[in-house]
Amino acid sequence: MKTRLSFDTVAISVLITLAILAGVIIWVGESAGVQVRVDLPEDGAVGPYQPITFTFSETISAEITSDLVSVEPIHDGYLESVDDRSVRYIPLKPYEPGTVYTVKVIAGEVNIKGRELKKAQNWNIHTREPRVAYVVSENNQSSIWSLGLNDNAPVRLTDESIKVISFDVAQSGEFLIFTSSNENGGIDLWRVSRAGGDAAKLLDCGFDRCTTPVIAPGDKRIAYSREAAGPSPDLPFGSPRIWVVDLESGVDQAVYEDQSILGYNPSWSPDATRLASFDGLADFIHMINLQNGEEFLFPSTTGGPVTWSPDSTRFLYTTFEQTEEGGRTQVKLADLTTNETIALIGEKDIYDYSYYSVAWSPLEDRAVLSLRADAEKPMQVLWVFDPSMLGGIIITDDTEYTYNSPQWNPWGSALLFQQFKLKGQYKPEVGLWQEGTNQSVILTEGILPQWLP
Numbered sequence: 001m002k003t004r005l006s007f008d009t010v011a012i013s014v015l016i017t018l019a020i021l022a023g024v025i026i027w028v029g030e031s032a033g034v035q036v037r038v039d040l041p042e043d044g045a046v047g048p049y050q051p052i053t054f055t056f057s058e059t060i061s062a063e064i065t066s067d068l069v070s071v072e073p074i075h076d077g078y079l080e081s082v083d084d085r086s087v088r089y090i091p092l093k094p095y096e097p098g099t100v101y102t103v104k105v106i107a108g109e110v111n112i113k114g115r116e117l118k119k120a121q122n123w124n125i126h127t128r129e130p131r132v133a134y135v136v137s138e139n140n141q142s143s144i145w146s147l148g149l150n151d152n153a154p155v156r157l158t159d160e161s162i163k164v165i166s167f168d169v170a171q172s173g174e175f176l177i178f179t180s181s182n183e184n185g186g187i188d189l190w191r192v193s194r195a196g197g198d199a200a201k202l203l204d205c206g207f208d209r210c211t212t213p214v215i216a217p218g219d220k221r222i223a224y225s226r227e228a229a230g231p232s233p234d235l236p237f238g239s240p241r242i243w244v245v246d247l248e249s250g251v252d253q254a255v256y257e258d259q260s261i262l263g264y265n266p267s268w269s270p271d272a273t274r275l276a277s278f279d280g281l282a283d284f285i286h287m288i289n290l291q292n293g294e295e296f297l298f299p300s301t302t303g304g305p306v307t308w309s310p311d312s313t314r315f316l317y318t319t320f321e322q323t324e325e326g327g328r329t330q331v332k333l334a335d336l337t338t339n340e341t342i343a344l345i346g347e348k349d350i351y352d353y354s355y356y357s358v359a360w361s362p363l364e365d366r367a368v369l370s371l372r373a374d375a376e377k378p379m380q381v382l383w384v385f386d387p388s389m390l391g392g393i394i395i396t397d398d399t400e401y402t403y404n405s406p407q408w409n410p411w412g413s414a415l416l417f418q419q420f421k422l423k424g425q426y427k428p429e430v431g432l433w434q435e436g437t438n439q440s441v442i443l444t445e446g447i448l449p450q451w452l453p
Contacts, residue, residue, distance in 0.1 A: 033118030034058050034110050038103065045128035047173040048094030048410040048453050049217075052103055052125075055086045056117070060110040062087050068110070068117065072102045090218070094362070094410040094453075095127045130409060130453045131194075132416060133157070133176060134430050134446035135164055144178060144192070146452050147444055149432070154444065157196030166212060166448065170219045173453035177202065177213045177222055186229065189213055189222070189245070194452055203245055203252060209237055212265050216272040221246050223255070223266035223275055240264045242277045242286075261286060267305065269312040274336075276306045276315065285317055298334055298341060307360040307367070309387075313337050316344065316358050316367065316387070323347060329355045331369065333387070344387065351375040357404045360387070361412035368406045368415060373397070382406055382417060382433075395433045396440050403431065409451050416449040 035057040040046065054069060062081035069079060069089065077091040095101060103123045109116050131146045142164045144157040158164055158178065165187065167178035175193050182188050187210050189203040203210060207229035214223050222245050228238040242263035245252040255263070255275060263277030263286055276287040278300065285298040285306060304318040314335050321330055321343075330346035346355060357370035357380075367387050370380045373394070379402045385392025396403045396419070405418040413435040419442075420428050430449040433440040443449075 033116045034060075036105055036117060036121060038123055040103070040123055040125060044123070044125045046095070046125050048097075048127050048130075049091055049171045049173075050095070050125070051091070051172070052089040053082060053086055054088070054105065056110060057085075058110070058115055059084045060087070061112055064112070065110050068106050068108050070104045070106075072104065073099065075101065095125070097127045097411065099126065101125050128453075130173070130451055132430065132432075132443060132449055133167070133169055133452040134444065134449040135167070136446050144176065144196075145446065146194070146196070149443070155196055157192050157194075158190075158199050159197075162190070162199060167450070168213050168215050168222075169450045169452055170215050171217050171453075172219050173451075174219070176452075177215055179211055179213060182206075185233070187211055189224065210243070211240070214266050214268060216268045217270055218272050220248055221272070223268065223277075225264045225266065225277075226254075239281065242266050242275070244275075255288060255290075256286075265303070265305065267308070267315075269308045269315075270310055271312040274308075274312065278303050278306075287315075296336075298332070300332075302329065302356065304356050305358060307358050309360055310362050310364055316360060318355050318358065325350065326352070328352050331355050331358060345369070345390065354380065356380070357382075357406055359406045359408055361408040362410060363412035365389075366412050368395075368408070370404050370406070378402065379422060380404060382415070384415075384433075396431065405449070407450055410453050416443075416451060418447060418449060 037055050039053045065087055066079045075091060076093045077089055079087050079089055082088050106120045107117050131148050133144055133146045135142050136145050141160050143160055144164055144167055145154045146157055147154045162180050165179040167176050169176050173194055175191055178190050179187050180190055184207045186205045186207045188201055188205050189210050190199055191202040192199040209227040210224050212225045224243055225240040226243045227240050230236055239262045242255040244255055262279045262281050266275055266277045268275055273291050274287060274289050276285055278285055280303055283301045285300045287296045300317055300319040302318045302320055306315050306317045308315045317332055319330055319332055328346050328349050329352055330343045332341055333344040334341045354372040355369055360367045365386045368382055368384050370382055373381045379399060381394050382396045382403045383392050384395050401419045401421055403417050403419050407416045415433045417431045419431045427445045428447050430443045430446050431440045432443050
């Protein structure tokens with residue numbers, strides 16, 4: 001005897017089955033608890049300032065979740081909320097080389113509903129070996145290359161069809177920003193990853209010239225100088241002004257509303273709250289606090305680089321002044337906590353040492369300065385010194401060369417610099433000095449060296 005099932009009976013059976021399945025899924029989910037993952041490479045090799053994002057499978061409370069996350073050994077950093085399911089750890093100091101850090105998330109509640117992460121998880125990370133980025137210019141081409149300190153296999157990062165003018169490296173070491181001319185006669189901003197081969201235009205500046213890009217610590221903003229094109233091709237470009245483009249929102253705007261404030265060669269403070277730039281027409285360094293809009297002026301006639309103390313409260317710069325002994329280049333120290341500026345070096349020099357390239361290291365008690373060691377010779381040497389004690393050592397002194405553009409690594413333990421031979425045919429070279437060594441070494445031929453951490 002055959003039995004025919006009605007449509008209603010089948011529908012009810014399906015609904016019951018689905019309800020049972022839903023219950024099983026909910027039960028399994030409740031049993032498993034909340035899940036979490038991190039955005040780390042499989043080998044655990046990270047940049048010295050690598051942020052770590054924790055993404056949970058459910059909505060979380062950042063305040064509650066912060067008690068579950070830690071880094072061991074203890075490291076100076078903080079957690080910030082990304083969205084309703086993610087928090088991000090931001091290191092304030094670089095991870096130490098040669099140290100294995102354990103990133104931990106312990107079990108516990110993640111929101112006010114009592115939802116739990118039931119299983120603790122650990123990930124190990126270590127700092128990858130830094131590389132060096134530099135420009136090779138030959139045969140009317142200029143490209144960015146990178147090189148490891150312990151290998152002889154340079155890697156081309158930008159295609160030979162793109163002529164690079166200048167560049168800067170992100171604090172994380174994950175990308176670079178560079179400038180290149182366009183078909184309109186302007187200069188655009190481009191972006192390329194540390195691995196290279198994927199260069200793409202970041203900011204189309206049209207007929208304007210966008211130059212000297214500097215990436216803010218934290219890698220979220222770029223300051224640069226912008227020269228507006230003239231009303232017609234036969235008229236000159238306008239004077240440079242400082243602009244900032246936000247990499248997250250895409251907003252691109254001038255820093256100063258006052259169009260009379262000019263600026264070139266911007267410099268971020270290490271905490272990314274202040275921005276300094278040089279006004280060559282007025283002979284002033286302009287400094288602005290981007291959090292409250294406060295502005296300060298510092299007289300300078302050299303246009304040399306501004307370099308910040310690690311805590312962002314002071315900076316060094318150069319200027320040229322008349323003294324009792326005649327015209328002298330001086331190194332000034334500006335203290336933003338006391339609003340005082342003093343002549344740190346050069347006020348009583350017996351001759352003009354032509355101080356120029358100055359760079360404060362990530363260590364409070366270490367900086368480097370280029371100077372003319374002999375009044376009768378044009379060569380510049382590099383002097384590593386303590387800004388508080390003014391004691392130090394000369395690290396480059398070959399009389400056939402001149403040295404400039406020093407760049408510290410993230411730990412203040414090594415320097416890259418540019419060196420040029422004073423006579424004869426010669427290609428510019430990239431030099432390296434490391435703490436504990438008696439002399440510098442030549443890494444490669446190239447210009448504009450920077451660390452690629």
